[in-house]
Amino acid sequence: MVEHALKRDRALVAHPRFADNRAADADYDLDEAIGLADALGVDPISARIVPIRDIRSSNFFGAGQIDDMAAAIAGEELTLLIVNASLTPVQQRNLERTLKVKVIDRTGLILEIFGLRAATKEGRLQVELARLGYERSRLVRTWTHLERQRGGTGGLAGPGETQIESDRRVLNDKMTRLKRKLDDVRRTRGLQRKQRQRAPERVVALVGYTNAGKSTLFNKITKGGVLAKDMLFATLDTTHRILPLPSGQTAVLSDTVGFISDLPTSLITAFRATLEEVKEADLLIHVRDMSDPLTERRREEVMDVLDQIEAGPEHGQSIIEVWNKTDLLNEEQARHLAERASASRTHIDMIDAFEVSCMTGEGITALETGIEEVLTRNDHILDVRVTPANFSARAWLHENGQVLRDEAGEGGTAQMQVRLSESDAGKFLARYKELIVT
Secondary structure, three states: OOOOOOOOOEEEEEEEEEOOOOHHHHHHHHHHHHHHHHHHOOEEEEEEEEEEOOOEOOOEOOHHHHHHHHHHHHHHOOOEEEEOOOOOHHHHHHHHHHHOOEEEEHHHHHHHHHHHHOOOHHHHHHHHHHHHHHHHOOHHHHHOOOOOOOOOOOOOOOHHHHHHHHHHHHHHHHHHHHHHHHHHHHHHHHHHHHHHHHOOOEEEEEEEEOOOOHHHHHHHHHOOOOOOOOOOOOOOOOEEEEEEOOOOOEEEEEEOOOEOOOOOHHHHHHOHHHHHHHHOOOEEEEEEEOOOOOHHHHHHHHHHHHHHOOOOHHHOOEEEEEEEOHHHOOHHHHHHHHHHHHHHOOOOOOOOEEEOOOOOOOOHHHHHHHHHHHHOOOOEEEEEEEOHHHHHHHHHHHHHOEEEEEEEOHHHOEEEEEEEOHHHHHHHHHHHHHHEOO
16 A cells, blocks of 8 residues: 555656557546546656557566666656556566566556545445455465465465465455445435435436536535545545525435546445445436546546446436536637537437536526426426315425415315426325316
8 A cells, every 4th residue: 555644655657558549648648647646645756658559468568668667766766656557466566576666556546545535434435345355356466475385295285375365365354344334334325315215305416527526516506515626536425415496496416426537346336335326316417627628538438437337318317417617718619618508408319518617606507597497397287276184185295396386275275386296296196186176
């Protein structure tokens, strides 16, 4: 593990550029890797793009490239190599042996950041489970000096293999205990979701690439008070706040963990309890950084993760896009973006998009109106005449719908007009169809 509190590591950040990657994209990917290093509290003293034709099974890089990195590490007195790609345990071990510094790959880097950022008990459990799974695959790194110690006769395993198996069992036991604890968390979250589903408020979830501005938007429209910082993975733990809507209705808004390209599968699995919040939402708000030159690629990466957890439009879930950071665009770019967003809201086969600046507040009012419009698009407005014999229906309508009119009539009746969601309207009609005024 990288030591954070005692000493800041001085790092060389290496981004492998493969033949099918554009040079311009590689520059942005390197910038992202440097941002990840900053988020970890590491000093990225040197950074470079390393062209890769064929991955070497032993060291990942070619001999000449390793020599160049060794010279840079020695010259700058660096203590850490960050490789912005996934390394096998053997590649990581051999690079550490050759370069005489700690080596961390992209998966390990993200796990380290998640370990720093997780604030709640649930978040820490999820990160620890993912980290143990990662370490389990790399046990060979710790015990290679013992693997040659094959004692006894008849090919019996020596102490090296025994130690590896012992460590593997310890890790397996820890992972089993963590999974049980996370199962308890998942059950608790399931009960909480059921309670929210019984309440009249709809649930809206923010999703998006890390550092797209989700937490800033969350604070802007809910007075949420969560950490919003220009840093990758500034926040990890899901936060819920009441979202006031223009008509006076309310919804529950969830701020979730940011996505990133090549998000480790172990993290997606470990964070499934949190990501189920996304899956169960009535509406997803996909926040995008439109000043990012790779914004279209980031969009596809977010949609891929949503698909992995069976969420998003491909799974029948409503979604809108928030095109954020318009304040960073020039006048022509901003005008073109506004035209595209307006067109998206008039075409039935396009996802509604709203151009905003979460920093200046521009476009937020239109976004709030758009959120309510999408949430209530399939609502039913019912005219109801409640008699004294069925006054429980009146209480049910106040509890589950938005009462637009409630007037006293003759003989103790109540004349009501109520807005109900499609599912609640179905429930009401099944129980009280005779009260509907046609």
